[in-house]
Amino acid sequence: MAEDRASSERRGFGERARDIFAHGWSRHYIQVFLYLLALTILTVLASYLPIGVAGHVFIALLIAAIKAGLVAAIFMHLLHEKVVIHRFMAFTVLFFLALVFLSVLALKNTVVGAQ
Amino acid sequence: MEIPYTVHERPDTGLWNAKVGVWLFLASEVMLFGGLFSAYIFLRIGADYWPHHALNVPLGLTNTIVLITSSITMVLAWVSVKMRDFGQFRFWMSATLGCGCLFVVIKSIEYRDKFSHYGVVFRDEAAFRKYEPELSALGANIKTNTEGHGARLDRTPHFEIAGHLASGVTADAIELAPDRHEGGAKGGAHGGALRVALADVARWGVFAPRYSTYYAIYFTLTGLHALHVLGGMVVLFYFLVTGAKMFAADPEHLANRVEVGGLFWHFVDLVWIFLFPVLYLL
Numbered sequence: 001m002a003e004d005r006a007s008s009e010r011r012g013f014g015e016r017a018r019d020i021f022a023h024g025w026s027r028h029y030i031q032v033f034l035y036l037l038a039l040t041i042l043t044v045l046a047s048y049l050p051i052g053v054a055g056h057v058f059i060a061l062l063i064a065a066i067k068a069g070l071v072a073a074i075f076m077h078l079l080h081e082k083v084v085i086h087r088f089m090a091f092t093v094l095f096f097l098a099l100v101f102l103s104v105l106a107l108k109n110t111v112v113g114a115q
Numbered sequence: 116m117e118i119p120y121t122v123h124e125r126p127d128t129g130l131w132n133a134k135v136g137v138w139l140f141l142a143s144e145v146m147l148f149g150g151l152f153s154a155y156i157f158l159r160i161g162a163d164y165w166p167h168h169a170l171n172v173p174l175g176l177t178n179t180i181v182l183i184t185s186s187i188t189m190v191l192a193w194v195s196v197k198m199r200d201f202g203q204f205r206f207w208m209s210a211t212l213g214c215g216c217l218f219v220v221i222k223s224i225e226y227r228d229k230f231s232h233y234g235v236v237f238r239d240e241a242a243f244r245k246y247e248p249e250l251s252a253l254g255a256n257i258k259t260n261t262e263g264h265g266a267r268l269d270r271t272p273h274f275e276i277a278g279h280l281a282s283g284v285t286a287d288a289i290e291l292a293p294d295r296h297e298g299g300a301k302g303g304a305h306g307g308a309l310r311v312a313l314a315d316v317a318r319w320g321v322f323a324p325r326y327s328t329y330y331a332i333y334f335t336l337t338g339l340h341a342l343h344v345l346g347g348m349v350v351l352f353y354f355l356v357t358g359a360k361m362f363a364a365d366p367e368h369l370a371n372r373v374e375v376g377g378l379f380w381h382f383v384d385l386v387w388i389f390l391f392p393v394l395y396l397l
Contacts, residue, residue, distance in 0.1 A: 026194055033187040040179050040391075044172065047396035060392035067388045075190055075381045082129045085138050092142040096149040103157040 032074045039067050122367045137375045141382050148386055151336055155393065158328045164260060164273040166329055168396070171225060175395040178221050179387065185214030186384045189351075189377045196370040201362050204373075208355045211380070215348040222341055229322040229330070234277045235291060235311055242315035243274035250276065253307055255293035277322075281308030288312050289319055333394050340390060343383045350376050 043063040047056055073079040078089070119125075120132040128135055159165055192207035237243040240261075250257060258275040278293035292308045313319075324331040354373055361369040 026191065029187060029190050029194075033183065036183045036186075037180065040176065040183065043392055043396065044176055047168070047172075047392070053397070056397055060396055064389050064392050068385050071186065071381055071385050071388065075186055075384075076378055084128050084130060084135065088138050088142050092145050096145055099146070099149045099153045100156060103153040103160070106157055106160050 029074065032070050035070060036067055039063050122365065122371060131371055133371060133375045134378075137378050141378065144382060148336075148339075151332070151339070152389070152393075155332050155336065158332055162328055163271045164327075166258065166327075169258075169329065170333075170395045171228070172395055174221055174225055175391055178218055179391045181214050181218050181221070182384045182387050185211045185218070186381055188214065189380050193370065193373045193377050196362070196366060196373050199366055201359065204358065204362075205355065208351060208358075208373075212348055212351055212355065215344055215351070218344055219341060222337065231279070232277055232294075232322055233280055233289075233291060233319060234275060234322055234326060235289060235319045236317045237274040238315050238317045240272055240274065245315065246309065246311060249309055250293065253293055253309060254295040255309070256296050287314070289316065336390055336394065340383065340386055343386070347376070347380050347383055351380065 043060055046059045046063070049055070049059075051059075078085070118132075122131060124131055125135075188207045188210040192204050192211060195201075195203035195207055237246075255276055255278075258273070258277070260273045276291065276293045278291045281290040281292045283290065288310050290308050290310050318326075320326050322330050324334045354369070354376055358369055358373075361372070
């Protein structure tokens with residue numbers, strides 16, 4: 001166990017991290033946190049605008065997508081992640097969209113004579 | 116035998132194993148919630164009526180801010196281990212767990228409110244008009260889609276009131292103290308009671324899943340999400356109480372564990388980022 005600790009410290013994780021975070025990474029995270037708060041307030045305010053349901057859906061999903069992107073890219077480090085993870089997530093996004101699209105197809109499949 | 120590649124990278128993936136594992140798990144979680152979001156779209160497209168701002172928006176907003184705050188404290192807990200400061204790690208991890216507890220408490224307050232509140236949907240416009248003078252005298256908050264919601268997708272006119280049961284329900288009538296305009300979504304104080312004949316009522320009941328498709332999908336999505344919050348808290352609490360031993364033996368191993376736990380925690384936050392507008396605002 002002592003050897004393990006020595007080996008990971010030797011590889012400079014502790015030291016390197018101190019350098020990285022001392023140079024503003026923590027400040028960077030807090031900046032993202034403030035963006036997320038601002039976008040949250042914005043999405044609530046937008047939901048009271050008299051713009052109709054299509055406008056509401058568009059604005060709410062746009063803001064949610066930006067917020068989700070910030071969380072994934074910065075908090076979850078997806079921006080600096082290895083290509084294996086990017087491949088996993090590319091497939092996941094593809095299947096997710098297919099799943100959502102299946103329901104949207106219901107719009108095109110109305111029962112004749114029902115409405 | 117030791118578990119391989121907990122700290123060092125595996126040559127073929129370029130990653131330590133737990134990270135590959137947690138991302139694969141998160142991919143399956145995306146599909147789990149994806150299926151339910153798909154169900155939401157399907158139900159909403161087919162619904163005759165879909166409520167707007169039916170939930171308590173200030174409470175939902177508070178919970179959103181609580182979860183976003185817990186995400187930043189989670190990142191800072193990981194940064195603390197990376198910087199080899201165990202005291203700081205304990206502080207930020209406790210803060211994250213505190214936010215998790217606060218989220219669950221606020222959510223259960225919202226649930227309790229729904230389970231003790233009654234809604235009444237009138238059979239049709241003629242039935243509603245009979246009670247209109249009495250309702251406006253009481254200052255009741257009437258939910259309808261006939262005015263001001265012209266651009267919504269609803270197909271049929273809808274007239275609904277909510278409130279507390281005044282004396283109860285008899286075989287032919289329900290007595291309700293309706294929520295009033297002022298006081299926002301919760302309705303604030305109740306005034307006098309109103310007697311509605313069940314012959315004029317399409318359906319009535321507490322806002323439980325069976326009340327409408329909206330509440331069915333609301334409880335399914337938020338209930339599953341709340342279970343994820345609780346599950347995440349169990350894991351993070353485990354790291355908090357057993358972390359000292361691992362920190363002393365191999366701090367980088369603890370950092371990686373916290374990072375993986377954090378990835379799950381951020382994912383739970385990410386799901387809520389979509390749930391909040393979809394259920395509270397649209």
